[in-house]
Ligand SMILES: O=C(O)CCC(=O)C(=O)O
């Protein structure tokens with residue numbers, strides 16, 4: 795049902811999901827307006843949330859969180875520095891919603907390659923919301939070579955290792971890029987490899 799396009803474990807696995815076009819379609823209206831900030835992370839409303847969950851039969855098995863289904867809207871020119879997601883999050887699923895070119899790269903880095911950088915691990919205030927971050931601060935863009943890079947394409951989903959440092963780079967693009975990010979419940983212990991097993995095993 796889910797078929798692998800490209801396996802670059804332990805960083806990412808690109809795959810086909812039969813409902814990907816339908817998911818992008820049901821999300822279109824929610825994304826049709828102009829987003830002013832350079833980067834917006836926006837939760838789906840309840841109605842859209844349940845429509846999308848119905849289109850992802852393994853949502854429950856993967857212990858994904860209905861409360862952590864967010865659109866990531868990146869403006870043209872955005873660069874977002876290396877980080878890991880959450881406090882101890884192991885995997886995510888990213889689904890293309892609006893990708894208009896092949897100019898936005900997603901990159902992964904080893905811990906070692908960033909060891910000389912300033913690192914912050916702890917609570918952070920993001921637009922009034924408390925959240926836990928693991929991020930490189932004062933990063934000098936382009937100063938470290940990525941270990942693995944990829945470009946998300948329309949209709950291709952990504953099983954994403956969010957526990958490895960990663961960044962994304964829309965600097966060269968004249969287009970905004972919107973992806974839907976699904977993340978496990980905070981109580982989940984499912985690893986990247988186990989998520990792959992659930993999806994493709
Ligand atoms: O936009 C991307 O390709 C990656 C964004 C990101 O950091 C994530 O999905 O955790």
Ligand SMILES: [Fe+2]
Pocket residue numbers: 877878879956960
């Ligand atoms: Fe991330």
